[in-house]
Amino acid sequence: MKSPLNMGIGVGVVILMVASFFYKVSFGGEFIPSFGLWVAAWMTLIILSFLYKDNPFYKAAEHIMVGLAMAYFAIYYIFQVLEPRFYNRLVLNELQPGEQLFGSPEVFRWALIIPAILGCLMLTRIFPKVAWMSRWSIAATIGLGSGLAIPVTIQANITTQIRAASQLPLDYMTALHGNAEVMPGFTNVHLWQIGVPLLMIGTICGLMYFFFSVPHRGVFGYAATFGIWILMIGFGASFGYTVMARLSLFIGRVLFLLKDWLDWLPT
Amino acid sequence: MSRYLPALFLVLLLAGSATAQGAPAPPQEVTVEDYGYDWGGTTLQVEWRGSPAEQEEGFTGYRIYRGDTAEGPWEAIADVAPKPALFLDTEAGTEARFYRISALLNGQESDGIVTSGSALATPNRFKTGRFNSVIFVFLFTSLILGWIWTAGRKIPGGFLLGYIGYGAVFTGVLLFTDLTPIWDSGASVLLAFIPLLIPFIALLIPLFKSRGDIYVRPIPAIQAVEEAIGRATEMGKPILFVPGISTIEDVATLAALNILSPVAEKAAQYDSKLIVPNYDPIVFTVTQEVVKEAYLKAGRPDAYSDDNVFYLSARQFAYAAAVNGMMVREKPATNFFLGMFYAESLLLAETGNMTGAIQIAGTDAVTQLPFFIVACDYTLIGEELYAAGAYMGGDPKLTGGLKGQDWNKALGIICILVLTGWFVFYGVFTDPAGWSNWIRELPSTLFEVGK
CATH class of the missing domain: 1.10.10 (Arc Repressor Mutant, subunit A)
Known part of the structure; x- marks a missing residue:
């Protein structure tokens, strides 16, 4: 080197x-x-x-970024989390409307002690003899996290998708009966006559690809293969779109160097 | 007299302007409605659009009055800060209430603006607008739990008892709590009974279950894991496991941790060095525990080192820069990128590709999947990531969970097909614009989450 x-x-x-x-x-x-x-x-x-x-300058930049990020987040957590969400609420009693537990703002206020204790228990990892106490905090975090994630995931990834998929044929049939003004998205009905059935079949076949306990053979296998093709077409489009967005970021950076720094281009 | 008129006019003008300066403009668009989640209390929620005087110096907030009629009499119940433009009256009682709001500037009070109508507080223990969501959460989770609990058992005794208990508790909750809006809303009454049917639906499923092992179709990325770890062992180089850059609540992160455990166990068995750089502090503590546990399970607790599972940075590109640097310096033979990723996905995968590592990636971030597909050897797409833990663990309960998830997908497909079939068949003969509202709003009623 x-x-x-x-x-x-x-x-x-x-x-x-x-x-x-x-x-x-x-x-x-x-x-x-x-x-x-x-x-x-x-x-x-x-x-x-x-x-x-890899070179020493890159190493220096990498360490500066990591160090700065650490310092930034330490301050961020103190002034954006600890102070407004804990100290101001518990000590100064500055609660917002609707912040109540079991119908009582006071219960909400004093219940903040529980996460504070759990947070302190995380610090026990510093001392190996009592480090096991941090597992309580981890258990609470994962348990609460999973519990909160389940309904949100079901809402966002399942029911909302089913709603959109079943709403589409309704809008489509409404448009077919000459109500294009009711459904402004369906002005080109002829194009949608291909698009909507393709979308419906693609959705169902895409779902079939993700069946894990059914062998992908015969008709099911063909459907699943069609599903993965649809997915790949979608990924291809997404790839092209994102690459264009990244190129525009790069152009922005080059313009910064040429305009703002070097003054080689008029601002 | 006429000569005094200009002076009189001037005095009146000055008096008028003094009043305009002293009394602020009132707030606008004051509304009141029942507060949807008041733990069985009687709370009304009053909202308004702020007064233009909010920008002026000396503006202290708003005064809230409560009354039984639109004409009063008014009782001042609170002075509140300008933001948020919201007041919760927890003592509204069970009578219809009107509210009047006035702005306060330098001790001067504006005219009061009264709510256009009254509101009646009803006790609500649940966010009733989300009742359909509750139903589907029960439905989907019970299908999965049903398969988990019955996996490997011939008689689902515990399962049976569990669901009878569930049905009893649910009925109790329905009877105990006030769900009047649901009972009153026509077609929605049917929805209230669906959760009671769930236990019976879930009870039927194990009856169809064959007694042999549950079949799971092979996924190339998972089959390649052992080969990838073996490659690292043969080359004497480390394995890099990146658990994504999201928090522990993220399902993708939890799925990544499920895979980390068997990967760490195999790495311990083969005596390969496993490096796990972390983005989130909580995920870091969990990955440390997971890896430590896996080394213990493999009978190699001595091989575990805290230095190999470490916290790096919670800043996206600082993290990406550091992991990239690590890849070119340590030159790991195998890279795992599993979990939630954002714009750094291609930076990581491309650097790993440059170093010649075998790469296995997996995420449920749709926008990042294309990058992993082009730059990695194997990619777990979406739900394959969730399923991978079950594949690798070999636990019958986890494969039972997979079976339950498949049933959920089947349920989703059935819902789509039934509604689509109905709309298309019915729509061929009649114009949907003339259908009853409840038919046209069926997808929203069933699947949309309200307030």
């Missing part, structure tokens, strides 16, 4: 970094804004240098 070439490249980059800063300041840039631009621009270039290969 420490070849003369690598050392040379490293020294060259450092010289460029220093020179670019003084260039910006000496040509009318104010010190603090120039420093901010300088950091943002070089961090962009250093992170992109990973495309070439």
Whole structure:
């Protein structure tokens, strides 16, 4: 790694970094804004240098990001969670309307002690002898998390989907009877005559692909294969769409370097 | 007299402007309705759109008055802060109530705006608008639990007792609580009986169950797990397991932890180093416990090291940058990306691809699946991720759960087919625009979640 070439490249980059800063300041840039631009621009270039290969500059940027993120979240949790959600409610009694438990705001207020205790128990992991106490907090977190996730998942991933799938033929038939103005999404009825049946069959075949306890053979196998084809077409479209979005992010970053930092393009 | 008129006009104008400055504009659009979840109490919820005077200095909030008629008499019951523009009257009683709200600025009170109508507080122990959701949660979970409890048993005795108990409790809850809005709402009455039928539906299912092992179709990604761990052992390189960047409540994270356990157990058996970088602090503590337990189960507690299961960062791209760095430095032979992922998915998968690792990914994030499919060797799509834990664990109860999930999907397909068939058949002969509202609103009534 420490070849003369690598050392040379490293020294060259450092010289460029220093020179670019003084260039910006000496040509009318104010010190603090120039420093901010300088950091943002070089961090962009250093992170992109990973495309070439791992290097000490990337390592430094990576550690700065991780360290900054840690510091940011420590402060965030204190001022956005501990203070407003715990201290202000429990100690200062600043409850919002509707914040009540068993019909009583006071019960709600004092019940906050329970999560506080569970939170403190998490800290017992620091001491190996009593670290087992943190399992109570973990158990409560997972239990509550799963309990909350089950109805939400059923609502969002099952019932809402069934509603949408069964609403579609109703809207479709309404549009077929010449009520296009009632269903503005169905103005091109001829196109939807292909689209709606395809959507319905695709939905059902897609579901059939995810049957795990039935062998994918015979008619069921064909249906499941059609289902995975539909899924893959969907993934392909999603891939193209997201890649375009990422390219636009990249273009934005390049424009930042050329416009804001280097002033090579008019703003 | 006429010469005094301009002066009089000026005095009146100044007096008028002084009043305008002193008394603030009143709030707007004051509404009152029954509060949907008051634990059996009598609470009314009053809402309003804020006064324009809120922006002025010295604005202190609003004064709430309660009355039995739209004309009063009014009783001041509270002064509240400007935000949120909401007041819950927990002492509304059982009579019809009107409310009047006025704005307060520098001690001056605006005219009061009265609610356009009255409201009657009814005791509600449940969010009745979500009753259909409760039904489906019971229906779907009972199908899964039914299969879990009966897996490997010939006579579902415990299951039977459990569901008789469930039916009794549910009936008790219905009788004990006030569900008047449901009983009064015509077709919805039928819905109230469905939960009572669930135990009987669930009871029937085990009768159809064959006594042999439950068949599970092979999934290539899961079959490749052992091969991938073996490869790492042969190459003497570590295994990287990324449990996603979501919280512990996320189903995908829980599914990833289900897979982590058998992966860690196999890694311990083969004496391979397993690295688990974590994004979320709570997930971190759980992964530590899971891996420690797996090493213990494999009879290799000495091989476990806290240094290999560590917390990294809760910032998405800081985490991605650090994991990428780890991949190029440690060069793991096998990468697992299982759980919930966002924009960092391609960054991770592409870097892993560059290092030549065998990669097994799995997520239920639809937008990230394409990236894993193109950059990884194997991908668990959506529910395959949830099923993987059952496949790898080999526990009959988990495979029973899979069977229950399949029944749920069948139920979903049946619901779609029945409603579609009905709408299409009926729609061929008549115009749906002329159908009764309850038919046209059936999908929403059954499946949409209300307030």
